[in-house]
Amino acid sequence: MRRLFERLRQEIEDFIEQRDDLLMLVACTADDAPIVLKTLRDIELATATDVFLLFSDTFISPASFVSVAVDRLKEEHRIACEALAEGGLDPLPPLPQAVFNASQPPADRLRETMLFARSLLPRKGGHRLVWAMFPQEIEDRQAYLDLVSSFVPWKGVRSWMQGLRIIFRDEADSRQLAPRFANAPRVRVAQVNLGPDAMAASIEEDVHDEELPIEQRMQSLFTVACLDYAHHRVNDAITKFNILLGYYQHTGNSMMQALVMNGMGDVFHRSVNLDKAQYWYECAVTPAVDAQVPVVLATITRNLGDVAYKLSQYAEAEQYFDGLDKLAAYMLDPENKARALEWRGLSQEKQEAYMRAMKSWEDAAMLSRNIGLPTFLKTNLEHLRRVYPQLHMHDKLAAAEAELTQLESQEVSV
Numbered sequence: 436m437r438r439l440f441e442r443l444r445q446e447i448e449d450f451i452e453q454r455d456d457l458l459m460l461v462a463c464t465a466d467d468a469p470i471v472l473k474t475l476r477d478i479e480l481a482t483a484t485d486v487f488l489l490f491s492d493t494f495i496s497p498a499s500f501v502s503v504a505v506d507r508l509k510e511e512h513r514i515a516c517e518a519l520a521e522g523g524l525d526p527l528p529p530l531p532q533a534v535f536n537a538s539q540p541p542a543d544r545l546r547e548t549m550l551f552a553r554s555l556l557p558r559k560g561g562h563r564l565v566w567a568m569f570p571q572e573i574e575d576r577q578a579y580l581d582l583v584s585s586f587v588p589w590k591g592v593r594s595w596m597q598g599l600r601i602i603f604r605d606e607a608d609s610r611q612l613a614p615r616f617a618n619a620p621r622v623r624v625a626q627v628n629l630g631p632d633a634m635a636a637s638i639e640e641d642v643h644d645e646e647l648p649i650e651q652r653m654q655s656l657f658t659v660a661c662l663d664y665a666h667h668r669v670n671d672a673i674t675k676f677n678i679l680l681g682y683y684q685h686t687g688n689s690m691m692q693a694l695v696m697n698g699m700g701d702v703f704h705r706s707v708n709l710d711k712a713q714y715w716y717e718c719a720v721t722p723a724v725d726a727q728v729p730v731v732l733a734t735i736t737r738n739l740g741d742v743a744y745k746l747s748q749y750a751e752a753e754q755y756f757d758g759l760d761k762l763a764a765y766m767l768d769p770e771n772k773a774r775a776l777e778w779r780g781l782s783q784e785k786q787e788a789y790m791r792a793m794k795s796w797e798d799a800a801m802l803s804r805n806i807g808l809p810t811f812l813k814t815n816l817e818h819l820r821r822v823y824p825q826l827h828m829h830d831k832l833a834a835a836e837a838e839l840t841q842l843e844s845q846e847v848s849v
Contacts, residue, residue, distance in 0.1 A: 438644075439629065439637035444474050446625050451478070451485065451565060451600050456621045457588055459602045461569075463627035468569050468604055470629055475567055475602075486556060487565045494570040497541035497582045504568070505534050505548055527555055542585035546595070553599055567602040576606065580615075587619045635662055653682050657695070664702050672702050690726035693719045697735050704742060713742045733762040733771065740775075744782060753782040773799050773811045780818060789825045796822070813842050 450459045461471055472489055479487040488511070492503045509530060516526040533539065534548045549566050556562040573579050583603045588596060605616075607628070616622055641647060641655035660675035676699045683691040696719035704712035716739045723732040740755030756779035763772035780795030796815045803812035816835050823832035 438640055439633060440470075440474065443471065443627060443629075444478065447471075447474060447602075448478060450602075450623055450625075451563065456623050457592070457596050457599065457601060458583075458586055458619075458621065459600070459623045459625060460583065460605050460616050461602060461625045461627055462605050462607050464607045464630070465571055467607075467627055467629040468571055471604070471627060472567070472569050475565070479565075484561055485563045485565055486552075487567065488552060490568045491571055493572040493574065494579045495574050497578055498537060500570070500579075500582070501541040501545045501548070502537065504545065505530075508548055508552060542582055545582070546586070549599060549601070550595055556598065563598050563600055565600045565602065569602075569604040573606065580605070584615065584619075587616070588621045589619070592621070635659070638662075649682075650686075653679060657691070657698075660695075660698060664698065664705070667705075669702055669706055673699065676702070689722040690728055690731060693723035693726055693728075693731050693735065696722070697731075697738065700735075700738060700742075704738065709742050709746050713739070713746065716742060729762055729766050733759060733766065733768075736762060737771075737775070740778060740782075744778065744785075747785075749782045749785040753779055753786070756782060769802060769806050770808065770811070773802050773808060773815075776802070777811070777815055777818070780815075784818075784822065789822050793819065793822050793826060793828075809842060809845075813839065816842070 447459070450456065463471055468491070472491060475487060475489055479485070488508065490504050490507060492500065492507075494500045512527060512530060519526055531547060531551055534544050534551065536544065549564070552566070553564040556564060570579070583605070586601055586603075607626075616624055638655045638658050642652055642659060644652065656675055657679055660672050660679065663669075663672035663675060676695050679695045680692065680699075683695060696715050700712045700715035700719065703709075703715060716735055719735045720732075720739075723735050726732075736755050736759045740752050740759060743749075743752035743755055756775045759775035760772055760779060763769070763775055776795045776799035780792040780799065783789075783792035783795060796818045800812055800815040800819065803809070803815060816839050819835045820832060820839065823829070823835065
């Protein structure tokens with residue numbers, strides 16, 4: 436995965452550093468666009484000379500798109516002038532009135548806005564303006580591509596293009612649906628794919644890259660093992676988890692041992708091999724305690740409770756869910772605490788320990804009521820409606836039924 440992001444960053448950095456091309460068209464999905472913007476921000480933070488202006492507003496029409504960009508630059512300009520004034524320095528030159536003239540062609544206004552921003556950079560020192568427009572949504576793609584096309588140097592390089600790098604986002608199928616840019620002069624088309632398949636392939640590359648540190652390769656292998664589990668590739672997942680377990684036992688990494696053993700338990704749990712799942716979850720407890728990472732121990736404890744309940748080991752399940760309740764309280768995790776109390780009550784009910792079950796569900800209901808968890812509240816009230824008759828608590832039963840009726844009426848009104 437690291438390799439995938441490094442390639443993206445290198446491709447953008449190469450475009451910024453070169454001196455031949457003016458425009459880069461980044462073809463990517465809306466889901467990938469924020470990642471590309473984050474990469475641009477990282478590049479900006481690493482440079483002491485270049486200035487980046489990034490825009491991610493929805494494209495509805497050229498006029499509105501440009502107007503929003505102008506307004507955003509105006510606000511950046513205002514903030515910069517205030518900062519200069521506080522330092523006793525002269526303000527920046529004002530934005531030219533032409534950029535606010537909505538009767539002018541949008542492409543001309545946008546070009547003038549870019550040139551004004553570039554004019555603010557020091558003349559010496561190799562400073563460049565990187566102007567990137569990454570609309571999250573493109574409602575009129577043809578109009579958008581026409582706007583982008585107006586910045587292609589079809590007739591050669593002009594003086595206004597010096598020190599400027601322009602980056603536009605397009606949809607992922609840009610080469611097929613916008614072929615005019617593929618061979619346009621001084622234009623680069625970058626295909627960016629950060630989807631699940633590309634991520635998985637990149638992680639696999641990391642696993643087999645002998646130039647990477649072994650620890651990094653093992654982390655990638657752990658990710659691949661989890662993907663194998665997620666896609667029901669049971670044998671592949673077990674093979675990888677076994678390799679990982681040997682490595683982390685050798686290095687003494689307790690937290691990763693616990694995570695790997697828990698992963699093995701998950702594989703067998705999903706395969707309904709509950710005895711093996713329980714074995715691996717139990718094995719994971721010791722390294723989880725040694726690691727002293729509460730969230731890992733809580734995950735393993737919950738899994739042990741689930742398996743014990745399914746195996747009809749209700750006394751053991753009660754103990755595990757009681758432990759999860761305490762861990763959730765320590766971590767200030769009210770949802771997990773409410774869930775632990777509910778399942779502790781279910782385990783107690785199976786043992787016909789109705790008084791203990793009632794106490795668990797009343798505690799869960801009170802917690803859910805106090806912090807606004809209506810779904811948990813309704814579930815636990817339904818459990819209480821079942822146990823109150825066993826204990827001949829008719830007043831409490833009536834109160835629970837009344838509260839359930841109120842909750843159900845609220846659901847209907849919503």
